[in-house]
Amino acid sequence: LRPTIKDVAKAVGLSTTTVSLVLNNKPNRTSPAKREAIFKAAKDLDYRPNRIAVSMVTKKTHTIGLILPDISNLYFSELAKVIEEECKAYGYTVLYGNTSDSVESDFEYLNIFIDSNVDAIIIILSASFNEADKTHFDNIIDNNNIPVVILDRSINDKNKKSVLLDQQLGGYLATNYLIHLGHTKIGCITGPQNVASANERLSGYMLALSEAGIPFDENLIIEEDFSVEGGARALPYLLGQSVTAVFASNDMMAIGVYRACSNFHLRIPHNLSVVGFDDIFLSEFIEPPLTTISQPIDKLAKEAVNQILLLLRGETADKEDVIFKPVLKVRGSAISAATSLKII
């Protein structure tokens, strides 16, 4: 059985009150020898106070809940890693919840973390989170009065602090680059359209086309789920539409396009130009290295933690979104349309 403060008191032959005062660093008149004996006994018995019980008094657990959609997506795991390092630097431990993009899991982890008395929550909402879930979300947060920062995926919640990327600009930069290489038949593998970030990336794609005077063709758009498998599934359809280039709305799907191209004995960039989005670390290791939109993962993660710390100190007034800008990182997966080889 787990040792209690009574066991420590019994071991040293002192009252539980004395032991409690000493172990909690409260003012007391216990002699140094006795104090030492108490600490030794607590250590020998592996006694430690129950975190939840302590938190009911101190209202602090120094834990932060991090809810994210897919831990095996390198973009999120890299983001999570920086968040964790940053939290640690400020004395907070991170508890993770992985939702597999299910809104039920968003709420499940919110409830679990709140019941576990985490001090604050950083959440990257699941793809299936929609407008109708917003009230429920706000209610849970407000009822429990827990600091929360929404990261990466916006839900246009003016009552909550969000740390976001200018997704539309990213989609624009990717597409604009392909247009400047002379491509006009540019396929787009979008993420789930109920995810705001996916939708904004697509709107960036459309904006670039429109600026260049290239008519928008909805047949060149295919919606997938941000996974490697999704990217691989999308390619045959786009090849059927005779595209010469593909903008994949994230790098995991771009890698899926690589996999499918390899199955069809197509070479990137000679037969098909590809641009991704996220700049996960492996994008520079694949062959050819992936040209992609680079997100400032470090800045996003640190700002999310910074906003949480401000909320915890009660220092934030405004709920203005913090928005970072992405950049295009040119590597080897896209070439001029003029030098591309016709697939058929």
Place this chain on the structure above:
Amino acid sequence: LRPTIKDVAKAVGLSTTTVSLVLNNKPNRTSPAKREAIFKAAKDLDYRPNRIAVSMVTKKTHTIGLILPDISNLYFSELAKVIEEECKAYGYTVLYGNTSDSVESDFEYLNIFIDSNVDAIIIILSASFNEADKTHFDNIIDNNNIPVVILDRSINDKNKKSVLLDQQLGGYLATNYLIHLGHTKIGCITGPQNVASANERLSGYMLALSEAGIPFDENLIIEEDFSVEGGARALPYLLGQSVTAVFASNDMMAIGVYRACSNFHLRIPHNLSVVGFDDIFLSEFIEPPLTTISQPIDKLAKEAVNQILLLLRGETADKEDVIFKPVLKVRGSAISAATSLKII
């Protein structure tokens, strides 16, 4: 403020006892109309019982704590994903703790999860966990009487159930393959030598050399930390030892070798043969695709969950380790020593 059962009772004008009976599906004589009103009020108010409070009565939270060393290592994130899917299939939610390979974090998360009343814990111990930590570990687990399964990294704990891989066999298969390609100067980038799995992989390397009558040369061994950066750091040293092949003790370090080779304008496999360990999903996407030791991630993850379920049902008697066997997956990163190009 978070709504309580009193708020629900007030909203419907009934006693808290009646409301509690209805919401907890206990026998009661409440009319269907009133029951419906109670459920509606609970929903409207966003009332839900506190998970911790409920668990103090039921002793069940249907959550499982998963402690792992590095969520951004694809081997672990792939393992975690299968564990989570498997847990979900049995009605359990997974809470994650990422230790960054620090033994302090192992214990911190153990304590946090125990205090959060998780039903069981699956742990992949940190690299810094050593023999001296074992007693402390056993004490925490035994004092709290919590089911635990040790996964992937053995600590030779005969009091705990472990689900492991035959790491030595993996190291043997990788090295033996390079020997059969005619390599005799085979460098080895090992993981941290206090991690049993890293040590066993190295012993497999030594076994293969010894079987082939190749003298063991400790100058060909370099210890690193299982990270991409670690693999990249190790390469210049091994090149200085004139190796023609490298066995990297995990794929992340093998990818580091790829990165460093690219910096030195060396081509794999022409200038250097490389074999990894883990078979993470990206190993087939890098150029050349990585020849590596494939771990049965699915089987390992499912068996860990299976063992947890057995422990939860009180059905396990023995503490015998479950050990899976790895296989060599030949791709394109190693060639015959005879056809290799001399580096200098």
